[in-house]
Amino acid sequence: MPVDFSGTWNLVCSDNFEGYMLALGIDFATRKIAKRLKPQKVIEQEGDSFSIQTTSAFRSYFVQFKIGEEFEEDNKGLDHRKCKSVVTWDNDKLVCVQTGDKKNRGWTHWIEGDQLYLELCCEEQVCTQIYKSA
Ligand code: ECB
Numbered sequence: 001m002p003v004d005f006s007g008t009w010n011l012v013c014s015d016n017f018e019g020y021m022l023a024l025g026i027d028f029a030t031r032k033i034a035k036r037l038k039p040q041k042v043i044e045q046e047g048d049s050f051s052i053q054t055t056s057a058f059r060s061y062f063v064q065f066k067i068g069e070e071f072e073e074d075n076k077g078l079d080h081r082k083c084k085s086v087v088t089w090d091n092d093k094l095v096c097v098q099t100g101d102k103k104n105r106g107w108t109h110w111i112e113g114d115q116l117y118l119e120l121c122c123e124e125q126v127c128t129q130i131y132k133s134a
Contacts, residue, residue: 007042017127048068050065071084
């Protein structure tokens, strides 16, 4: 049985989100607003199908995918760069590779105790976020 990420999760801490946004070329004014946000994630997991809604007071982002099936991501409201994404399991971690203009772009989710972790990568930058069940 794979891990179940389903639920509503609130951001409690974030490390190097600034570096991640810089790597994506996000402008100063947007970064200033974005780094103060406390996004909420609603994850729905049914078998191999996932949806992840990330909501904040400023911008929101929705993605849905099936494990192992490549899909096109538009990153609308984020950096707007299109990429081809695929999500797979690495043991109990959910790993997304986002292939496009940016090298080494992707994210990994895992659960430790009652916390949801998210590592966001772009080029040499890694942002680590921790979410707690709402
Ligand atoms: C959507 C809440 C954050 C809004 C930040 C607004 C502006 C910053 C613009 C670009 C920064 C790049 C990414 C924002 C970081 C997080 C949003 C979604 C991260 C993500 O890829 O989550 C995955 C894994 O949970 C599912 O989309």
